[in-house]
Amino acid sequence: MSEAIKWVKKDPLKENVFWPNEAMKERAWVSDESIYAEAKADPEGFWARQAEELHWSKHWDKAYEFAPQNYKWFVGGKLNLSYNSLDRHIEAGHGDRIALIWEPEPVDEEAVKLTYKELHRLVSKLANVLKGLGVQKGDRVGIYLPMIPEAVIAMQACARIGAPHSVVFSAFSPDSLRDRMIDAGAKVLITADGYYRRGKAINLKKNADAGIQGTPVEKVVVVKRLDGSVPMEAERDLWYHELIEGASAECPAEQMDSEDLAFLLYTSGTTGEPKGIMHTTGGYAVQSYITAKWDFDLHEGDVYWCTADVGWITGHTYINYGPLMNGVTSVMYEGSPDTPDCGRMWAIIEKHKITQLYTAPTAIRMFLKWGDEWPAKHDLSSLRLLGTVGEPINVDAWMWYFKKIGGGRCPIIDTWWQTESGATLVNSLPGIGPFIPTIAGRPFPGVIGRILDAGGSPVPAGEGGYLSIVSPFPPALTRGIYGDMERFKAQYYTEYGPERYFTSDGARVDEMGNIRITGRVDDVMNVAGHRLATAEVESALAQNDKVSEVAVVSRPHDLKGEVPVAFVLLKAGVAHSDEIRKELMGTVTTVIGPTGRPDEIIFVDDVPKTRSGKIMRRVLKALVRNEPVGDLTTLQNAESVDHLKEMIGYSG
Numbered sequence: 001m002s003e004a005i006k007w008v009k010k011d012p013l014k015e016n017v018f019w020p021n022e023a024m025k026e027r028a029w030v031s032d033e034s035i036y037a038e039a040k041a042d043p044e045g046f047w048a049r050q051a052e053e054l055h056w057s058k059h060w061d062k063a064y065e066f067a068p069q070n071y072k073w074f075v076g077g078k079l080n081l082s083y084n085s086l087d088r089h090i091e092a093g094h095g096d097r098i099a100l101i102w103e104p105e106p107v108d109e110e111a112v113k114l115t116y117k118e119l120h121r122l123v124s125k126l127a128n129v130l131k132g133l134g135v136q137k138g139d140r141v142g143i144y145l146p147m148i149p150e151a152v153i154a155m156q157a158c159a160r161i162g163a164p165h166s167v168v169f170s171a172f173s174p175d176s177l178r179d180r181m182i183d184a185g186a187k188v189l190i191t192a193d194g195y196y197r198r199g200k201a202i203n204l205k206k207n208a209d210a211g212i213q214g215t216p217v218e219k220v221v222v223v224k225r226l227d228g229s230v231p232m233e234a235e236r237d238l239w240y241h242e243l244i245e246g247a248s249a250e251c252p253a254e255q256m257d258s259e260d261l262a263f264l265l266y267t268s269g270t271t272g273e274p275k276g277i278m279h280t281t282g283g284y285a286v287q288s289y290i291t292a293k294w295d296f297d298l299h300e301g302d303v304y305w306c307t308a309d310v311g312w313i314t315g316h317t318y319i320n321y322g323p324l325m326n327g328v329t330s331v332m333y334e335g336s337p338d339t340p341d342c343g344r345m346w347a348i349i350e351k352h353k354i355t356q357l358y359t360a361p362t363a364i365r366m367f368l369k370w371g372d373e374w375p376a377k378h379d380l381s382s383l384r385l386l387g388t389v390g391e392p393i394n395v396d397a398w399m400w401y402f403k404k405i406g407g408g409r410c411p412i413i414d415t416w417w418q419t420e421s422g423a424t425l426v427n428s429l430p431g432i433g434p435f436i437p438t439i440a441g442r443p444f445p446g447v448i449g450r451i452l453d454a455g456g457s458p459v460p461a462g463e464g465g466y467l468s469i470v471s472p473f474p475p476a477l478t479r480g481i482y483g484d485m486e487r488f489k490a491q492y493y494t495e496y497g498p499e500r501y502f503t504s505d506g507a508r509v510d511e512m513g514n515i516r517i518t519g520r521v522d523d524v525m526n527v528a529g530h531r532l533a534t535a536e537v538e539s540a541l542a543q544n545d546k547v548s549e550v551a552v553v554s555r556p557h558d559l560k561g562e563v564p565v566a567f568v569l570l571k572a573g574v575a576h577s578d579e580i581r582k583e584l585m586g587t588v589t590t591v592i593g594p595t596g597r598p599d600e601i602i603f604v605d606d607v608p609k610t611r612s613g614k615i616m617r618r619v620l621k622a623l624v625r626n627e628p629v630g631d632l633t634t635l636q637n638a639e640s641v642d643h644l645k646e647m648i649g650y651s652g
């Protein structure tokens with residue numbers, strides 16, 4: 001574990017402390033502080049009360065049950081995520097409300113609006129199609145789709161029949177898709193011919209075709225988003241629209257046990273191998289529902305926009321399940337924020353009268369750089385609340401977002417959470433506050449967070465430590481790593497034992513209990529809001545046969561938050577050149593996708609190593625950050641550090 005950042009006692013940011021105004025307090029679901037004490041006194045009772053708001057076909061017998069690496073919520077209860085997202089609202093007479101607004105990238109294409117009834121119909125049809133392809137309850141289904149409505153339809157259809165989905169980010173490479181399909185054992189994949197990005201038609205089917213080679217995938221359902229001019233393999237590939245047309249729209253929702261697997265989502269750990277994070281049905285439903293409602297202040301008639309990709313947990317929980325379980329309108333945008341110009345975000349907000357916007361600091365920094373003139377051209381007065389997620393936000397970006405986008409009226413909800421947690425864990429609530437730049441806030445009611453030192457003792461207010469979540473665990477917390485429960489234990493429950501989940505994030509807390517997240521303490525980076533392990537980039541580069549050794553570390557970046565920097569030792573006889581650099585970038589794109597590309601590749605003759613031959617990444621990290629390199633006495637080749645300092649112009 002590397003050291004957490006030091007806490008500045010006299011906090012210069014304290015002047016920017018914002019509290020909810022009367023209007024906000026009035027409409028918020030909770031505006032009385034006592035909710036925290038109440039939930040703390042009885043977390044199980046708190047979560048059980050929230051769970052009552054959903055539809056259960058069988059009530060649970062027991063709210064929470066704990067055993068090491070085997071905790072359960074709403075034991076014995078039965079429910080369905082899709083039923084709670086769709087049928088529940090239709091039965092309450094709200095079927096004509098808009099569930100989904102999809103904004104295509106090309107401006108001459110009309111937005112698509114689907115009511116809850118229409119969405120229900122499409123979901124039921126696709127659910128029947130999947131059944132017809134032999135998918136049964138418990139079977140994993142791969143989804144490799146861009147930002148089109150069918151991504152939500154596909155997830156909902158899987159949930160409807162109890163087939164856990166495994167969504168793979170559409171910008172991930174064929175290799176990444178392959179690894180995930182093999183690990184999940186998916187026999188069916190839902191993909192598309194392509195999509196629009198920055199005005200260009202991107203062929204996705206080509207990647208899907210390459211990615212399923214050597215996997216258990218037998219059937220591929222292909223959504224026609226573009227003109228459909230992609231090769232279709234007879235028997236294996238089937239057009240979505242043709243299948244849907246002939247399918248029945250009657251598909252009763254499968255009653256799932258609260259602890260049945262709802263979905264898998266692969267995320268980066270500290271090794272080169274992504275892990276399949278498992279989420280189960282009941283706990284995930286409850287926490288997704290109530291956090292979406294309280295964090296984003298969702299009310300009837302709201303038009304809420306989360307800009308995350310459906311391939312990430314944020315897209316799963318806060319484009320799909322969370323808002324739909326709340327019966328509001330969820331907005332999805334297909335393309336890039338600078339198409340046709342840098343005002344697209346603000347044009348979409350104006351056009352659809354968006355009430356809540358949830359995006360990432362990396363995007364906010366980019367908008368800030370593009371300039372005030374873009375938002376100024378549009379009427380953003382429909383906005384009532386802003387959210388951020390994915391990485392620590394800096395003060396400048398926060399203040400710009402607050403003033404230029406929120407017009408100084410909208411609270412900023414800085415939500416800290418992880419793929420593993422399934423739903424938000426730490427943030428201020430809109431009716432309670434405070435809203436302070438760079439400070440996420442208190443743990444959500446019912447969530448018990450502790451800042452601990454390396455030995456597991458709580459650190460005093462103001463001091464840096466590691467954030468841990470204590471049992472009774474939040475209901476949506478992951479139940480395991482698919483096929484690798486040993487890794488699950490090692491990753492999360494070894495540091496502090498089975499009753500304290502280790503988050504891998506550094507944090508500190510102030511006297512009021514507000515938490516500031518200081519960033520990952522392991523080798524996981526946040527590159528433009530995308531979670532990526534340095535080891536994944538290393539293993540991608542190592543696949544190039546000209547590479548002898550490689551070490552990747554992260555370096556802060558103005559726009560993207562963090563970027564990978566690669567130190568590469570080429571094999572004997574291979575001279576470095578721009579061609580090789582390009583080739584290596586290409587290798588990373590092939591193995592991971594464009595998100596993994598190093599910001600810089602530095603060719604070296606030697607890297608600092610311990611006496612046992614382990615590369616000292618800590619030293620490399622300090623070098624690229626111009627920070628003190630610390631103690632070098634354990635190195636076998638300390639002279640390599642001087643050489644590197646010279647090469648990269650180190651001034652720390």
Ligand code: WTA
Pocket residue numbers: 267312313314388389390391392393414415416417418419420440503504505517519520526530531
């Ligand atoms: C980081 C995304 C600071 C953190 C939901 C975490 C944040 C990792 C915040 C999880 C935030 C997420 N402030 N850091 N508000 N939100 N992080 O799994 O390091 O893609 O461990 O989940 O993102 O990334 P993941």
